[in-house]
Each structure stands twice: as structure tokens, then as C-alpha cells.
């Protein structure tokens with residue numbers, strides 16, 4: 607199979623298995639909730655700083671029986687995202703409805719706003735639909751970076767999912783960009799609202815702030831470093847490693863950029879799952 611064919615195959619495979627995963631995810635979620643309920647306030651322990659070493663990584667994750675506490679930086683996710691830990695994974699559950707105005711809410715909705723000058727709206731609307739992302743509590747570098755799929759590749763702190771640099775059929779976003787609302791979001795043909803580019807609503811509060819997490823568990827930041835400098839030395843996945851206020855000991859992280867891939871050209875780490 608050629609590399610391109612493999613990519614298309616991956617994307618199709620991803621879509622085909624989504625409904626199956628959703629059912630499995632619901633089951634997993636139910637058991638995770640039960641585990642938390644039985645855990646006796648395990649969520650009250652807050653780690654002082656996320657570990658950047660692999661020393662505390664469970665050697666064989668996935669049984670769901672481990673009790674790992676939630677890294678402190680996840681507190682930056684707002685109430686639109688339900689965040690919990692299940693074994694070696696953080697589960698983030700959202701309906702991807704934005705907390706800001708958008709044309710795509712539709713006329714008559716309290717958060718509707720008219721299209722801005724030059725906007726060429728698409729035909730779709732914002733409809734909340736549950737998405738669950740499972741990401742490693744302790745991200746780890748993959749032996750080889752992997753392509754990001756179509757569909758959600760991560761989630762913002764306001765609950766809106768991130769998409770990659772492609773439109774359907776992995777076409778460039780050249781024309782889709784025109785349909786973005788004032789905050790760089792728009793809905794899919796299945797009415798799922800998402801961001802491909804810098805989420806302007808969130809970066810209004812700081813261009814260097816932490817904006818979310820990708821499926822491999824590494825955080826995503828705005829288009830500037832603390833102090834305002836443009837991020838330098840980004841790799842092919844659009845990330846690099848240095849200390850930030852959230853990770854004083856250093857952490858690999860992605861940045862939103864003006865140019866393609868805008869957020870992540872690939873996953874640097876071992877990816878989790880989405881359903």
C-alpha cells in the first residue's frame with residue numbers, strides 16, 4: 607500500500623470505527639465513573655507539578671485499575687469539558703459547542719451573530735454531539751511521528767475540538783477558510799463545530815496561553831511564547847520542547863502558527879483515541 611493510500615485508508619478506517627468506538631467508549635466511561643465513585647475522593651489530591659520523566663508511567667497501562675492523579679494543568683479546561691482519569695488515560699468529554707457567538711448557531715439563537723464582511727458561510731449549523739478523547743496521562747514520544755487523521759485531533763480548553771490542516775479528502779483549507787466565523791471556527795457537514803486555525807476567542811485572553819491538548823497528550827499553545835516572541839525551532843509536527851509556566855521542567859508542546867499546518871502536522875507522541 608502506498609503512503610498516500612495508507613493515509614486515506616487510515617482516515618476511512620477512523621470514520622468507520624467511530625460509531626463502534628462510541629459504544630465501547632460509553633461502556634468504558636460508565637466503568638470509569640463507577641471507579642471514581644468508589645475511589646473515595648481520589649480527585650482531591652493535586653500534584654504540585656506534572657512529572658516530565660517516565661519514572662511514574664505505569665508499565666502496562668490500559669487495565670483501568672491504576673489510580674493516577676490528574677496532572678495540574680488540566681485544571682485550565684473549563685466546565686464545558688468533563689475531565690477525568692481512567693488508568694493511564696485522561697478522558698475529556700465535550701459536545702464541542704463554542705462559548706462564544708457564531709453565525710452557525712442560526713438566526714434566533716441567543717449566540718447568533720450575522721456573518722462578518724467577506725465571510726462565505728457554509729450550509730451547516732452548530733449541533734452539540736458528544737466526543738470523548740482519551741489521551742495518555744503521561745505523554746511519550748512515538749518512535750516515528752504519525753499523521754493526524756481527519757476529525758478531532760485534540761480539544762480546546764473551551765470544549766471545541768481541533769481539526770488538522772485539511773478539509774475533506776485531505777484537501778487544503780484554501781476555500782474552507784472563507785467560511786470560518788469571526789473566531790476561526792465552523793461546523794462540518796455533520797454539524798460538529800471545530801477549529802483548524804488559531805482559536806481567536808481564546809487567544810484574546812493571551813496569545814501565549816495554553817489552549818488545549820492533542821490526542822497524544824501533549825499540550826497546544828497560542829502563536830506566541832511568553833514575552834511575545836514567535837516560537838522558533840518547530841519540528842515537522844509543529845512543536846518543540848522548553849519550559850513554560852505550566853511546565854517549569856520543560857515539556858514538548860505544539861503551537862498554533864500562521865502557516866500550514868496551523869497546529870500539528872503530525873503527532874509527536876503515542877496517540878490516544880477519540881470516539
Ligand SMILES: [Zn+2]
Pocket residue numbers: 769773782792793794800802
Ligand atoms: Zn473544517
Ligand SMILES: [Zn+2]
Pocket residue numbers: 827831837846848859861
Ligand atoms: Zn514553545
